[in-house]
Amino acid sequence: MEYRCVQCGFRIKTLFVQYSPGNIRLMKCVNCKAVADEYIECELMIVLIDLILHKPKAYRHVLFNVLNHERTHFQGLLWKSLVGFLVLDAYRSLLVKKPEEEWGTSMSISSIFWIYRKMLMDVFLGNYMFLCSFLFAIRSLLKTSAQFSRFRDLLLAVLISSLGVSTCSDLHH
Template structure:
């Protein structure tokens, strides 16, 4: 695995040496002489540096394509279902309003980033999905002025289609 210093981005061979369980020594960067990644065991402030530089070797291109494809499927189904079940999407500003509402109301997904750093129960992604779904439905209701039941149905359709597409890509 390739690691990088969170201070200067220089490649380092390892982040720490483990002498025994719970007894480690953090490695210093050869370039800037700082501890390469002191955040592997502590603070949130630089957790993003740790996540971006040192949790993955490289982002697999296939994973990137899958994420983009799944989000295109989600947005397409959401817009199609919205135009069928809620309102007419004749104005481009209406599409922009709906997309903005969905992006802003998906803020709970930030908790999934924390799962890459710290361990959480396996039920947490399900809870986050339910929170995102309900928040998306409320935001869609605000933008479309439709009933909450219809908005939940539209959002559920888009989320379910994305989930099924994800399952198909995994197999």
């Protein structure tokens, strides 16, 4: 597996050298001369906080140095991320619509069903339009025939960043 420096994105062969169990030396990038990936020594919570704060180094760490496309069931991870994003987006949509709708004990089953149907249509249609425009932008702006595997990598990056945004926006409501 080929790793990347989280500072500059340069390809490197290894992130650390292990001398004995618990005794490692982090490698430096030959391009920028900085430590290639300092997140190796960090707790998972620090990485998650940096992902929520949208730090590019944290995304490079997760997408290039943690997720191994040969070892990880990439297709399953993509689907799980997509379902998690849609659930959080539906919850966000429900919280936004809650003040507009009358939520009381006298609501009929048909009105509740109508509200949820409308919410799910908004979520699925909005995200479908986003993904279509995202694919179009990749193909037209980058002037490439974006290979499907590269598109999956970009989609996973967008989903991971959106999960952080959805989580933060849910906390504010």
